[in-house]
Amino acid sequence: MTLTLQPIRVATGFDEDGMMVLDRQRLVAVLVRLADDNEVAPGHWYLEAGFGRIDGASHPTFASLDGAQDWIAQRLARHP
Template sequence: MTPDLRPVRVDTGSSDEEGRLVFVADRLVAVLVQLSDQHGEMAGHWFLEHGFGGVGGPKRPTFASLQAAEHWICHRLGEE
């Protein structure tokens, strides 16, 4: 199943506000935030701000693209 990514602004307390709520089968599984220019080379990458269920855990990776984040989320949920 393809994740449904919905744009959202996230109050992170920094300039990293552009975000996506990630739903799979109408369940919220993750919140992604795009890194701002303050992150230098990582600017524009997507950070797993929070994961739920099978996407949760201590590891909070960063992805070069939304497509890479979707792939990782699907893999974690066994949806590939």
């Protein structure tokens, strides 16, 4: 599965560096990079929003964009 990342600013009020995650030109998730001074997970990527199969109560953080993409791809593959 090939996911496409597109940088975007996200109006969260604090951490605004984001990535739209697209699967075949469909928006499936929005990730936000947490600030380096974040107390919980500095520099990690947070699942700000998930759509379709990515939607749910869980909004995990990821140490890298690769990790986030792997998690998203697994969720998309799990539900054909």
